[in-house]
Amino acid sequence: MVPRHIPIIGRFDDGGGFGRLSAVVGILLVALFWLGLGMDSGLDRQFIPTGASHPMQNGRIGNMLLAAIVVLGVGGLTLLLIQAVYWQRRTAERLRLREAELIEQRNRLRRYVADLERIADVAAHDLQEPLRRMVAYSQLLASHDKAGCDAEVRDYVGHVIDGARRMRALVGGLREFVAVDSIPRTGEVSSAWVAMTIARQRLAEVLAEAGATLVVDPLPEVEADQASLIEIFVQLLDNAVRYRSPDRRPVIHVSVVREGDMARIKVCDNGQGIDPARMVRMFEIFYRPHGGGDRAAPGIGTGLAVVRRLVERLGGSVWADSENGAGSSFGFSLRLGAALLRQGENNRAA
Incomplete structure (x- = not known):
C-alpha cells in the first residue's frame, strides 16, 4: 500500500535548521574574507600594542586570522555539502514515493476501465x-x-x-x-473526405427520409484512423438530422478551416438549435438538452459523448455553438497529415 504522505526524513523535514546555519556561516565567511583581503601593515599595527618591539607579532596575528578564515571556510563548505546531500536524498525519496503513487493510480485506473468494458460487454450481449x-x-x-x-x-x-x-x-x-478506449492508436493518416463519403452512404436512408440537403466542402487528410473518423461523421450527421426543425427543410454544411498544423472541421445545421446556457454540457454522456418526452428529445445522449472521446483519443478537441431556434454547429480539430504540413511549409518558404 502506498502511503498518502511523505514521511519525515531526519530531524529537520524542511531543512530550515541547515538553511539558517548556512546563512550565518556564509555571512561570517564574507566578513572574514573581506577583513583578510583588506589586511595590510597599517591594519596589522592596529592589532599590535603601542611600543611592541617584537617584529614577528605582525605575522602571527595575520596567520591567526588566515587560519580562522580557513577553518571557518572548510566548516562552512562542509555544512553546505551536508545540506546538499540531505536535500538530494530527501528529493529522491519524495520522487520515489510519488512515482509509486502514480504507478498504483495508473494500475487502478486500468482495472476500472477493464471492469467497465466487461460490464458494458455483458450488458450489450446479455x-x-x-x-x-x-x-x-x-x-x-x-x-x-x-x-x-x-x-x-x-x-x-x-x-x-x-x-x-x-x-x-x-x-x-x-x-x-x-x-x-479499446481502439488502438495507429498513428495513420486518413482522408476526411473519404470518411465523410462513407458516413454519407451509411446514413443515406436517414438523410433521404428527412429530405436533408448535405453540402460538403473539400476535406483534407488528418492524423486519424478511418474507422474513428467515419464514426465521428456518422454521429454528427445523425445528430443534425435528428434535431432538425419541423418548420424547414434540413440543410447540413460540412466545412474546414486550417489553423497552423490543425484542421478545424465543422458541421453546421439549421435545426432546432439549443439554448446557449445548455451548451456547456452538450458532450456529457446521456445529456439531453431539450428535455421533455421522447418526441422532444428523440436521442439517448451518447452520440456527442462518443465523438468527444474519439476526438480526444486522437489528440484533438471538440466544441459547439448554437442559437435556440436557428441551428447548431458542432466542430472538432485534428492534426493535419504530414504531407499537407510539408506542403504548407514549402508554400511559406516560397
Missing part, C-alpha cells in the same frame, strides 16, 4: 436478447387480435415496445462509449 424478445412478443400481442384489443390496450403495448427499443439503444450507446 441484455439485448431479453429486450429483443420483449419487442417481438409485444408486437405479436398487438397484431394477434386487433379486433379484440381496444385502443387503451394497444397504447399500453406501444409503450412497452417503445421502452424496450429505447433500452436497447441505451445499452448500445453505452457499449460504443466504453469501447472507445
Whole structure:
C-alpha cells in the first residue's frame, strides 16, 4: 500500500535548521574574507600594542586570522555539502514515493476501465436478447387480435415496445462509449473526405427520409484512423438530422478551416438549435438538452459523448455553438497529415 504522505526524513523535514546555519556561516565567511583581503601593515599595527618591539607579532596575528578564515571556510563548505546531500536524498525519496503513487493510480485506473468494458460487454450481449424478445412478443400481442384489443390496450403495448427499443439503444450507446478506449492508436493518416463519403452512404436512408440537403466542402487528410473518423461523421450527421426543425427543410454544411498544423472541421445545421446556457454540457454522456418526452428529445445522449472521446483519443478537441431556434454547429480539430504540413511549409518558404 502506498502511503498518502511523505514521511519525515531526519530531524529537520524542511531543512530550515541547515538553511539558517548556512546563512550565518556564509555571512561570517564574507566578513572574514573581506577583513583578510583588506589586511595590510597599517591594519596589522592596529592589532599590535603601542611600543611592541617584537617584529614577528605582525605575522602571527595575520596567520591567526588566515587560519580562522580557513577553518571557518572548510566548516562552512562542509555544512553546505551536508545540506546538499540531505536535500538530494530527501528529493529522491519524495520522487520515489510519488512515482509509486502514480504507478498504483495508473494500475487502478486500468482495472476500472477493464471492469467497465466487461460490464458494458455483458450488458450489450446479455441484455439485448431479453429486450429483443420483449419487442417481438409485444408486437405479436398487438397484431394477434386487433379486433379484440381496444385502443387503451394497444397504447399500453406501444409503450412497452417503445421502452424496450429505447433500452436497447441505451445499452448500445453505452457499449460504443466504453469501447472507445479499446481502439488502438495507429498513428495513420486518413482522408476526411473519404470518411465523410462513407458516413454519407451509411446514413443515406436517414438523410433521404428527412429530405436533408448535405453540402460538403473539400476535406483534407488528418492524423486519424478511418474507422474513428467515419464514426465521428456518422454521429454528427445523425445528430443534425435528428434535431432538425419541423418548420424547414434540413440543410447540413460540412466545412474546414486550417489553423497552423490543425484542421478545424465543422458541421453546421439549421435545426432546432439549443439554448446557449445548455451548451456547456452538450458532450456529457446521456445529456439531453431539450428535455421533455421522447418526441422532444428523440436521442439517448451518447452520440456527442462518443465523438468527444474519439476526438480526444486522437489528440484533438471538440466544441459547439448554437442559437435556440436557428441551428447548431458542432466542430472538432485534428492534426493535419504530414504531407499537407510539408506542403504548407514549402508554400511559406516560397
